[in-house]
Amino acid sequence: MMGCDAVLRFFALALSLTAAxxxxxxxxxxxxxxxLVPDLPPMNVPLTSKWHYLSAxxxxxxxxxxxxxxxxISLILTLIMNGKKGITMMIIFFDLVMVALxxxxxxxxxxxxxxxxxxxxxxxxxxxxxxxxxxxAQAAAAVGISAGAAAAFLLLVLLAIxxxxxxx
Amino acid sequence: xxxxxxxxVPEAEAEAVVESTPPxxxxxxxxxxxxxxxxxxxxxxxxxxxxxxxxxxxxxxVVAVVVIVTSEQTKNSRPAKFNYSPALIYFVxxxxxxxxxxxxxxxxxxxxxxxxxxxxxxxxxHFIIVDVxxxxxxxxxxxxxxxxxxxxxxxxxxxxxxxxxxxxxxxxRYVGASVAVSLFASVVLxxxxxxxxxxxxxxxxx
Numbered sequence: 001m002m003g004c005d006a007v008l009r010f011f012a013l014a015l016s017l018t019a020a021x022x023x024x025x026x027x028x029x030x031x032x033x034x035x036l037v038p039d040l041p042p043m044n045v046p047l048t049s050k051w052h053y054l055s056a057x058x059x060x061x062x063x064x065x066x067x068x069x070x071x072x073i074s075l076i077l078t079l080i081m082n083g084k085k086g087i088t089m090m091i092i093f094f095d096l097v098m099v100a101l102x103x104x105x106x107x108x109x110x111x112x113x114x115x116x117x118x119x120x121x122x123x124x125x126x127x128x129x130x131x132x133x134x135x136x137a138q139a140a141a142a143v144g145i146s147a148g149a150a151a152a153f154l155l156l157v158l159l160a161i162x163x164x165x166x167x168x
Numbered sequence: 169x170x171x172x173x174x175x176x177v178p179e180a181e182a183e184a185v186v187e188s189t190p191p192x193x194x195x196x197x198x199x200x201x202x203x204x205x206x207x208x209x210x211x212x213x214x215x216x217x218x219x220x221x222x223x224x225x226x227x228x229x230v231v232a233v234v235v236i237v238t239s240e241q242t243k244n245s246r247p248a249k250f251n252y253s254p255a256l257i258y259f260v261x262x263x264x265x266x267x268x269x270x271x272x273x274x275x276x277x278x279x280x281x282x283x284x285x286x287x288x289x290x291x292x293x294h295f296i297i298v299d300v301x302x303x304x305x306x307x308x309x310x311x312x313x314x315x316x317x318x319x320x321x322x323x324x325x326x327x328x329x330x331x332x333x334x335x336x337x338x339x340x341r342y343v344g345a346s347v348a349v350s351l352f353a354s355v356v357l358x359x360x361x362x363x364x365x366x367x368x369x370x371x372x373x374x
Contacts (some may be wrong), residue, residue: 019180021193028267045237051255053324053326053327054319054324055318055319055322056208056315056318056319057314059311059315085369089365089366089369090235092362093362096300096303096358096362097358097359099300099303099304099356100306100307100354101302101304101307102309103304103305103307103308103311104307104308104310104314105311106308106311107255107307107310107311107312107315108311108312108314108315109315109317110308110312110314110317111254111255111312112315112316114254114255114256114315114318115253115319116327118254120253121254122246122248122252122253123248123252123320123329123332124330125328125329125330126327126328126329128327131316144194150304154300154301154304157361158297158298158300159174159298160365161300161365161368164365164368164369165293165368
């Protein structure tokens, strides 16, 4: 089952790296006609939206970067060590931590993304995605990719449990 | 087992010699272990730890749900409830599922501890799969509610989102407390999975 383990780790590495990069280069500038003074015609104001304006996205990028780094280290470790019990337990523990971290990053970015998409009239938070369409689409893609990375880590933990269950 | 004749014959002779001589009576039996009254044979610490952790999980899930459901606050005839935000609705749903699952598994593992040995062995080892899935779901819920709460606390000047918590103090405190308790619940759930993995690995013959 070690081949399956290495393939899953590689997928987790690739997907979390892609998600971090896709959101990390997310930036959009749009000129929006804004009426500043009622008498004058609307002025074109360039508005910029960057990923690090939203703290949930910052958390998302950091979480994916950590998961990518850990996936690289654990891939190397599992290829070198073959079934030493102490290292295996440590790797299962950290895999579990990465599952929780990545899923919480996905949840946070998705929550803020939906808030930007639909707005919230009760607290007067306006929707942003009707203006910044490309920004929102790229963020949604990054969230989807990171969900795949989280699922890969989840499958890694389940695979480890399955192996332990079969060995006794 | 079929083997060559010549090595088998001295082996058979050796076996016969060993069997014919009675065991030497020099071995003194160790004195029987003095058992105090009511001394139960070896407490199953892992099983007990599992029951305790699962009950702790149930308690924290119930606390998180109750705190956030009672967090309604009205200011200037404008209410703030948890069901005005889809992230908080998902949070309540996920933690409720966790609470329901944890009470069921607490009862199962409690019965498995009392009605020894191994009353529900297969079922208990399959709980670990659902434990890991729920860890993912509850972590996502904690992240969502935490992100919304943090944005409500600090606002976002770039997007024109005002600080909600300056107005609705009690609502924000309750939501914050609920998110903190659910963070504790996901840590307990992670420990539970590790405990199950450890007890599974201990059963493997070395």
